[in-house]
Structure formats: C-alpha cells, structure tokens
Amino acid sequence: MAMSTSQSALSVEEQAALVESSKKAAAFQAVKDYLESTFQHVGIGSGSTVVYVVEAIAELGADITSKMSFYPTGEQSRQLILAAGLRLAYIQDLPPDASLDVAFDGADEVDEDLNLIKGGGACLTQEKIVATSAKKFVCVADFRKISPRLGTSWKKGIPIEVLPMAADRVLAELKAMGSLNPRVRSGLPGKAGPIVTDNGMLIIDAPFSPLLLSKDTESGIEGGDGEDGIWTVDALAQRLINIVGVAEIGLFHGKNGLQVERGAQKPVAAYFGLQDGGVRLMKAGGE
Numbered sequence: 001m002a003m004s005t006s007q008s009a010l011s012v013e014e015q016a017a018l019v020e021s022s023k024k025a026a027a028f029q030a031v032k033d034y035l036e037s038t039f040q041h042v043g044i045g046s047g048s049t050v051v052y053v054v055e056a057i058a059e060l061g062a063d064i065t066s067k068m069s070f071y072p073t074g075e076q077s078r079q080l081i082l083a084a085g086l087r088l089a090y091i092q093d094l095p096p097d098a099s100l101d102v103a104f105d106g107a108d109e110v111d112e113d114l115n116l117i118k119g120g121g122a123c124l125t126q127e128k129i130v131a132t133s134a135k136k137f138v139c140v141a142d143f144r145k146i147s148p149r150l151g152t153s154w155k156k157g158i159p160i161e162v163l164p165m166a167a168d169r170v171l172a173e174l175k176a177m178g179s180l181n182p183r184v185r186s187g188l189p190g191k192a193g194p195i196v197t198d199n200g201m202l203i204i205d206a207p208f209s210p211l212l213l214s215k216d217t218e219s220g221i222e223g224g225d226g227e228d229g230i231w232t233v234d235a236l237a238q239r240l241i242n243i244v245g246v247a248e249i250g251l252f253h254g255k256n257g258l259q260v261e262r263g264a265q266k267p268v269a270a271y272f273g274l275q276d277g278g279v280r281l282m283k284a285g286g287e
C-alpha cells in the first residue's frame, strides 16, 4: 500500500514520521494482544519495526519481563534486548523439543494469505529458525508492506542466503528459472564488497514479477509450478530451497500459524500501522 495523494503532499520528514508512528502503533498493539504475562520464552526479530516491539515490552516493567527470556534473530536484535535490560537467551540453548511462547518480527512485504518476504536486513535464516520455533509467530509492519501479491511493492527481490562458493551457480540457476536480474547484495555505501551475513554467507536478491507469484485461485492458472514461467508462492519456495548452495530463503510460506504448535513460517497474525493512526489486523484464516 503506497502513500495516498494527501500523504504524498507531506514533506519527506513528515512522511518519515508517519511511517515511524505507524510502525510503533502496530508493534504496541501486537505486544498488547499477544504477549501474555505468563510467557517465559519470547522471540525478537530484526528491523526497524521490532525496535518498537522491544520498547513496548520494556514498558511492561520488570515485574512482568524479568520472568521472561528473549531470543534474538541477529546482532541488531541482540543489542536491542540488551539495551532494554531484558534477559538475553539464544535459540540454540532452547531444548529442541521446547518452543518459544511467541515471536514478533517485521516483514518486507505481506500478501493477503500472510505469505511474507523477509530478509531486507539479511537476517532471514535466524528469523525463520526463531519464527518456526514459536507457538505463535506475529508480524508487525507499517502500511507500505500490505500487498495483494508478493513482488508488487517489494521490487528488490526475494532475499536468498547462499554459501559464498556457490553464489555464481545459484545466480545462474535463478536466471534460468526466470528471475529478473538476480544479484549478490552489495554492502555499498557502508561497506565495499558484498554484505556478509551473521552466518558468514552472502545474500542474493532475486526479483520475480508479481505475475510469477500469482496464486492459483486468484489467477485461474493451473499448476503454478514454474511451467510457462508461472509460480505459486509455495512452488517457487520449494524450488528455491532445493538449489544446491542455498542455506535459506526469505519466503515465509506454507501452512499458517493457526495452530499453537510450532513449525509454521506464516504468522498467526499481522499488524499494520496505518496512515490514519489506526492499526489493521490480518489473521490467519481471513479474520
């Protein structure tokens, strides 16, 4: 959802302030609705919206938060947790059969089925591990992230974390699949050369046109498995994760998070701060 005409009449600073306040509204509402005082294990994602999630949690006070441990998805969220005086824990120290009670994270684009593109901050692998370790994964975002189809507003492409030695082969495979100009993400202007993730890998951004990500039901297209260049989100995700050298992909897809068992990549709910100060809630199951 782009800026409206009246919003585009705002100055750049005013537009930025509007986006910030919408992120904050979404984050505070999500924490109010989904963080229960009895919870012990809470996942904290990456990005600028999650900053407000941590702010909202810290405002609950130590009486509530001191009984909780907070699991980051990268160095940025690790620092956020520490700066807020919350207890830091690592997902690798959670027993494999245990779950986070809830995980909050942002997104780069969210479609009507709650499929997500994530990885704009290059933390997609840890984000997927934390999200799928949670009984409930909750997404927080501003109004610009709402999209009828993935690839409509997020034009940079699907972030894909790859082993450095495989990057050229993965790029060639992506081009053969119809990705439009996939590239290894550059660190410029802040860093010469490619971005290196917290896992020592590279990020490839692979654009696919929104048409390539059509849903079967919406487009009336049979199959959507890449034949004739048409992919559904699920089929494309399956194909991408199977490319040798790919560690993880920034498509969060598949079954939604309606269940309270962990394992879902799609959120149980997505909160979007709106331009008018309100918050839109999209829930799994279409509520």
Ligand SMILES: O=C(CO)[C@H](O)[C@H](O)COP(=O)(O)O
Residues within 6 Å of the ligand: 045, 046, 047, 048, 049, 050, 105, 106, 107, 108, 117, 118, 119, 120, 121, 122, 123, 124, 127
């Ligand atoms: O996936 C992510 C990082 O890898 C972020 O959640 C995503 O980029 C959204 O960030 P922001 O809240 O700053 O818009």
